[in-house]
Amino acid sequence: MPVTEEPVVLPDIDQDEQSDSRESLEPGYLVVCWDDPVNLMDYVTRVFQIVFGWPKQKAEFHMLQVHNQGKSVLARESLERAEHYVHQLHRFTLHATMERDA
Amino acid sequence: MKLLQVKGDTFVFELDKQEKILLFELLKLYPLVPLAHHRLSKAADPKELAPAQQLLEEAVAEQRQENKRQLLAMLNDPQRFEPVERGFRLHLTGPQIEWLLQVLNDLRVGSWVILGEPDYDDLKHLKLALQNPRYFLTMEISGQFQALLLHALDGNA
Numbered sequence: 001m002p003v004t005e006e007p008v009v010l011p012d013i014d015q016d017e018q019s020d021s022r023e024s025l026e027p028g029y030l031v032v033c034w035d036d037p038v039n040l041m042d043y044v045t046r047v048f049q050i051v052f053g054w055p056k057q058k059a060e061f062h063m064l065q066v067h068n069q070g071k072s073v074l075a076r077e078s079l080e081r082a083e084h085y086v087h088q089l090h091r092f093t094l095h096a097t098m099e100r101d102a
Numbered sequence: 103m104k105l106l107q108v109k110g111d112t113f114v115f116e117l118d119k120q121e122k123i124l125l126f127e128l129l130k131l132y133p134l135v136p137l138a139h140h141r142l143s144k145a146a147d148p149k150e151l152a153p154a155q156q157l158l159e160e161a162v163a164e165q166r167q168e169n170k171r172q173l174l175a176m177l178n179d180p181q182r183f184e185p186v187e188r189g190f191r192l193h194l195t196g197p198q199i200e201w202l203l204q205v206l207n208d209l210r211v212g213s214w215v216i217l218g219e220p221d222y223d224d225l226k227h228l229k230l231a232l233q234n235p236r237y238f239l240t241m242e243i244s245g246q247f248q249a250l251l252l253h254a255l256d257g258n259a
Contacts, residue, residue, distance in 0.1 A: 034144075037222040038214040040245060042252045043207060052198070083142070083154060087161050090140045092204055093211045097143045 029082035031075040034095040035066050047092040048074070051085065076101055103192075103247070105254040111195050118189035128243055132205050133166045136225055169205055181203055199251050206244045206251075213241035231233020
């Protein structure tokens with residue numbers, strides 16, 4: 001299994017603290033991709049590369065994690081950014097959800 | 103259908119008349135995935151996330167509408183399929199292939215949903231194909247076209 005680094009997550013924090021809720025600024029949601037028997041492995045790798053801008057090796061690592069372990073946590077994000085990533089993954093018809101980080 | 107050559111940023115595929123008919127008939131089925139299939143969360147209280155869930159479904163619906171528009175434009179573009187002696191040459195740029203992969207994946211996943219979301223083992227059983235050959239074949243053929251396009255992209259990364 002290749003060793004890969006965790007994604008460096010830099011949330012877009014607006015300096016105007018009055019307009020953003022505390023929750024929206026704190027990374028607290030996991031973006032999870034779930035296994036299914038229908039999405040092609042090469043397609044899933046490609047989608048991860050497009051959506052997260054990952055190199056192929058890292059995208060393959062997460063694809064194999066989905067395939068072998070049933071799911072992979074792709075990112076830990078604020079509510080808004082987690083929603084954004086889930087929307088993107090659904091555009092490509094992947095089985096992805098956002099779950100509150102316990 | 104096979105990749106013939108890559109000219110600059112354009113991929114040229116060759117397909118015979120039957121393959122073109124098959125691709126057209128397949129693409130006419132788009133979209134197949136029910137909107138309700140797109141779930142934002144597994145664990146969260148549905149009431150809590152209802153507005154966000156609605157937003158997701160609206161975003162997917164909007165994307166599909168745009169995909170459908172582009173699809174019709176592609177199918178009706180006389181330049182897209184160049185007639186040659188043995189069939190047709192299909193010209194696609196890299197971004198157009200990425201987009202077509204999305205459309206084909208909707209057809210593949212949508213067929214699988216219609217088939218009852220069978221697991222790995224059930225997908226191998228002939229019984230499933232016999233129960234609903236239309237969608238079983240849609241799922242399989244979409245996957246074949248996807249594999250070919252992915253191979254073309256991967257070989258020219």
